[in-house]
Amino acid sequence: MIRFGVIGTNWITDRFIDGASKLDNFQLNAVYSRTEEKATEFASKYNVEHTYTDLNELASSENIDAVYIASPTALHSEYAIACMQGGKHVIVEKPFASNEQEVQAMIDTAKQTNVTLMEAMKTTHVPNFKLIQEKLDEIGPVRRFVANFCQYSSRYDKYKEGIVLNAFKPDLSNGSLMDIGVYCIYPMVALFGGPDRVKATAYLLESGVDGEGTVTVDYPSLNGVCMFSKITNSSIPSEIQGEKGSIVIGKFSDMSDVKILYKDGSEEILDAGQEENTMYYEAKSFIESIENNEIENKVNTWENSLETIRVLDQARKEIGVVFPADKK
Structure with a gap:
């Protein structure tokens, strides 16, 4: 115990x-x-x-x-x-x-x-993610990774009323990139490693953090796009595009509603059967x-964490978000 x-x-x-x-x-x-x-x-x-x-x-x-x-x-x-x-x-x-x-x-x-x-x-621990990892070769070579996670925060309504809650405070190292964007970036790193180049754009709030943004990355043989937001919703799925087909992911944070659309028009559902609470x-x-x-941990390795935080650090540098923790 x-x-x-x-x-x-x-x-x-x-x-x-x-x-x-x-x-x-x-x-x-x-x-x-x-x-x-x-x-x-x-x-x-x-x-x-x-x-x-x-x-x-x-x-x-x-x-x-x-x-x-x-x-x-x-x-x-x-x-x-x-x-x-x-x-x-x-x-x-x-x-x-x-x-x-x-x-x-x-x-x-x-x-x-x-x-x-x-x-x-x-x-990265849910059964469907493991299925996706196993299927990459079947759609490969992979040329594009697109992760989309945009979720309107209930705290944003308070923000618009002039009440800045924790979710939008830079002194707590928050913002949409850190809170939401990490869901897009970490699985990308787990699948493909750290990227060679990181660029980012964002809509900055007056509090000093980003409300929404996009991170684009380059690997030797593929490009990545990570879209995230705490001030808008999105119904667009995420997608891993390969030359032989694409893996389409409905809810990226849980890796649920996953299917492969092959180049020949056939379709394969990927469902390993997951607990409703994926934590x-x-x-x-x-x-x-x-x-x-x-x-x-063998799955959430320290190297994955380091490569992910490097992407987050570079993205914040690109969009101009600075935390008090950066000055220590």
Whole structure:
């Protein structure tokens, strides 16, 4: 049984707990929040006894073995390093951290403390993604990768009223590229590695973060386009185009509604049968790494995380988004 503590009391933490609770070796044992009121309120939903408002107390607690971190991105590195130094295994919500420097510091700490560290990108763990990987040769050679994830944020309505919530604050390392665009970029890196060239454009909000944007990349034999938004919706599917056919993906974040359209006009549905809550798969893989004494996950590797944050860093440089974390 792996006893978990969670940092963050928002909906994504609820979603992780729901998915992980389907595993026999998962146990929620502690909740951390910066206020006792929020920690107690969240813990009561799951009948959890242990609550913490001091990060170092959580990190050194004998009540937990692992920590799921869903704090604002600007705090990911600080929280992850503290927990690893306390001997805890750590799974950190995407994006892994604010920039490459922070990601590298996290990886260095995992090596020093010999604990498991994994980025919580669920997409690369779902069964349909594995099918897509296996089918690339059948449509290849691949010439274009197009990922589209545009999701209107309910917090944008507040923003337009003059209330800037966390999702649109640069001091928390947020914005559409970091929150949404990473869903497009990480799977691309997992499939094809780090690109040779990165260019980006975006619509910048007055708060200092991007509301929507596009990242284009070049590989030796293919081009990539990643479109993302927190201020518009889109119904356009994503697509991996090869010379022999295209893999069309309806919902990119879950790799659901997937089919191959071959050049000869035939069609093949790709459906491995997935849990409705796809966060189940990242939790399962993380726990397996812990049980196998693997400090680095075999799917969500540190190299994937590093290559992804490099793309995010370059894209932010292109569009002019600077975080306080970049100046440290």
